Amino acid sequence: MARQSLVSMVSDHLFDRIIAGDFPPDAALPGELELTAHHDVSRLTVREAIKTLEAQSVVRIERGRGTFVNPVNRWESMDMVLRATMEAGNNAEASIQLIEVRRMLETGAAELAATRITTNELDSLRHHLTSMQESHDTADLTRFVEADLAFHNVILHASGNVFLAVMFEPLSRVIAARRKETSRVPEIQAHAIREHAEIITALASGGAESARLAMDSHMAQTMRDLKTYVLKRQ
Structure with missing residues (x-):
């Protein structure tokens, strides 16, 4: 060798x-x-x-x-930090820190997307929200998670900032794994659907501050749900 x-x-x-x-x-x-x-x-x-x-x-x-x-x-390697995070499974601190990072990146992405998002991208967001609702109604966890991840991916690209999407990509593997755990809770799904609808409304209005606040509200709700429904069970 x-x-x-x-x-x-x-x-x-x-x-x-x-x-x-x-x-x-x-x-x-x-x-x-x-x-x-x-x-x-x-x-x-x-x-x-x-x-x-x-x-x-x-x-x-x-x-x-x-x-x-x-x-x-x-540590200075993103890949190694992510590997450690994924191996940690349901480590509470890692889950909280992941949402903190998402909150910083995704609120900014929503703010930028509000003035740049296209009609097709808004339609795509509505399609993913419909899929989330249908999946919630039929208890289809896999489809729900896929639609949820796709929703946020549209906003990242709609921001028009190439660096945001590139920075966020390495986190996607961890986010997908964690989302399957949190989205098992029906109450969390219901909250996510409500918050995603508010995000679409804000983005459609074209108001950057409204979009930022809507995404921040979603991230805050995600943090509350994690602590209330997931971490308390562990």
Whole structure:
């Protein structure tokens, strides 16, 4: 096997153990000799694997002491943070922080979209809202989540800001996974349908501030629903 593949194998295995909790924040990783023996690779391969994690600030090397795991809030790789978040499952703090990020991005997207959204995009939003209502009535969770995600995706693109859509894309995998959990609750679905209807009304009016406030109301309701219906059950 090529050395670069071995380096990736070792770094991925260490990262998997970090997000699994084998090495919590500030814990020391095993020494070079132990890792070399465990993975049956050279010390150079182990060093490069450690450097790969260090480059993303997942770990820090303290000369003379060893290699230690950094807290997630010091990591510099979006992909690694997302992997850790997805592995965390229904971690309450991660769920709350995800909504906080969505609130910052999506309220801005709605504000921009209000003055740029096309008739076809508004029709698309109405179509997705209808799908949400029908799915709610028939208890079709998969269709409901798909329509919900598609609704927000239309607004991101209607904002006309290419950076928003690109920034939001890596979060979509986590959002989709979490949405399936929260949308299992009928009350949350009903709230989402009501809030989405208000967003459409605001966007159709062309008022940037109204659209921003409508999306902010939706995000605030989403946070309340998470804390009321989901986190209390865990």
